[in-house]
Amino acid sequence: MSIWNPWHGCTKISPGCLHCYVYRRDDSVGRDASTIFKTNDFDLPVQKAKSGEYKLSGTDGTVFTCMTSDFFVEEADAWRPEAWAYIRERQDLNFTIITKRIDRFSIGLPADWGEGYPNVTIASTCENQDRADFRLPLLINAPIQHRAVVAEPFLEPLEIESYLRSGQIDEVVCGGESGEEARPLYYEWILSLRDQCIKTGTRFSFRQTGSLFVMNGHAYHIERKFQLAQAQKANINFIPVYIPKDFMNPPLPPEEEPIHATKAAISPESTDQNRNSTSPATAEIVDSGIHISGINYPIEEIDEEPDLTASSDENQDAPSDEAGHENHSAREEEQIRSLFEHLQQSRFRSQFHLHKEERDYIAKIGLSKIESHARDFIRTKLAPKEPFHDGKQTPMHGHPVFLAQHATGCCCRECLRKWHHISPGRPLTEEEQDYIVHVIMTWIHKELAKQ
Numbered sequence: 001m002s003i004w005n006p007w008h009g010c011t012k013i014s015p016g017c018l019h020c021y022v023y024r025r026d027d028s029v030g031r032d033a034s035t036i037f038k039t040n041d042f043d044l045p046v047q048k049a050k051s052g053e054y055k056l057s058g059t060d061g062t063v064f065t066c067m068t069s070d071f072f073v074e075e076a077d078a079w080r081p082e083a084w085a086y087i088r089e090r091q092d093l094n095f096t097i098i099t100k101r102i103d104r105f106s107i108g109l110p111a112d113w114g115e116g117y118p119n120v121t122i123a124s125t126c127e128n129q130d131r132a133d134f135r136l137p138l139l140i141n142a143p144i145q146h147r148a149v150v151a152e153p154f155l156e157p158l159e160i161e162s163y164l165r166s167g168q169i170d171e172v173v174c175g176g177e178s179g180e181e182a183r184p185l186y187y188e189w190i191l192s193l194r195d196q197c198i199k200t201g202t203r204f205s206f207r208q209t210g211s212l213f214v215m216n217g218h219a220y221h222i223e224r225k226f227q228l229a230q231a232q233k234a235n236i237n238f239i240p241v242y243i244p245k246d247f248m249n250p251p252l253p254p255e256e257e258p259i260h261a262t263k264a265a266i267s268p269e270s271t272d273q274n275r276n277s278t279s280p281a282t283a284e285i286v287d288s289g290i291h292i293s294g295i296n297y298p299i300e301e302i303d304e305e306p307d308l309t310a311s312s313d314e315n316q317d318a319p320s321d322e323a324g325h326e327n328h329s330a331r332e333e334e335q336i337r338s339l340f341e342h343l344q345q346s347r348f349r350s351q352f353h354l355h356k357e358e359r360d361y362i363a364k365i366g367l368s369k370i371e372s373h374a375r376d377f378i379r380t381k382l383a384p385k386e387p388f389h390d391g392k393q394t395p396m397h398g399h400p401v402f403l404a405q406h407a408t409g410c411c412c413r414e415c416l417r418k419w420h421h422i423s424p425g426r427p428l429t430e431e432e433q434d435y436i437v438h439v440i441m442t443w444i445h446k447e448l449a450k451q
């Protein structure tokens, strides 16, 4: 994942903007965030290295766009057509645009936009009910292929089930506000929003707690570096199970199962990823929905006020604001987590497991040797520009790494393209090889943990 900020600066337009991160950051360096200007990265998606290759490779996958401004801010109207052209040119990248200005979406749209570019997700932020009722009808009716709702900062209870029932919203993400003056986020609001997502078969993510989190009547000040991890501990994200309409006749090849679930039939048997979780959170089925009970995960209570500016934590340097922006390393972890969730939804990928034979082998030679083998396999069989017998180079059994490769979509260049957005026809970089080994070893560790 990567971040592209074609312009910087913004004007405050709604309650969610009150403690805007961009303003706080700019204030701290004596800059006026209301001055909007094109950045040196304006054309980042089409910038090329000396080698002639794009600086943003296909492996960057999702490009979070305009994280220190709003893509549809009025001052950028003249620049936006060029930015759209870059997005159109880079069909190998997925651009996610989070906006509080969905009402300005149509201004400067490209002539060939049609029903939307397939590589663009538009996410409308909805910090309160008033803004949800204003923006979501606009979002739903706009010609967009992928839509999301971002409730960050989440300022009050939201009732958006009727919008979700339109089937036009792929995902809802929520989280709290950061900074010393953060407004509180109540856990019951999150659970209510989650229930609405479950009822409508909409993907749901509780992404971060914010700085002031209230649960069971207790308020917690949470340092920024813990906010993402604490939300993950809740383990309440929800992924609807997608059943293709033509599942039975003819069935889709397992490899063709969509990664992004859209609205279709939702399996009543397996709609909650918590069902078999070992998390303290427990879930039980009530009618068509899931009732969460007994969620009681620990939250570090921090006595002192969070001091974001004084921290040397590298996370503090990453572009981020309440509009759903986070640090890079956290995003990488989120990427891995999301990948494994998608893999679990694939009938083909999820059929692979370590058996006694492979487990014994691992116990015998050790995980460091296994990782070394993985590195060798990737370097010799996947990394070349045109791997020998590509598509057939990875046996279905015989080594734990082979199983892991099939289980994680790392078995050939076409699967790398499909599952990891790593384009074929060129050698894999060292970084890409490291990433693939990391994915493989993560799967092996997960399998071993099932013992």
Ligand code: SF4
Pocket: 009, 010, 011, 012, 013, 014, 016, 017, 020, 021, 022, 023, 068, 069, 070, 100, 321, 322, 323
């Ligand atoms: S929160 Fe977003 S829309 Fe509001 S001022 Fe900041 S960048 Fe602009």
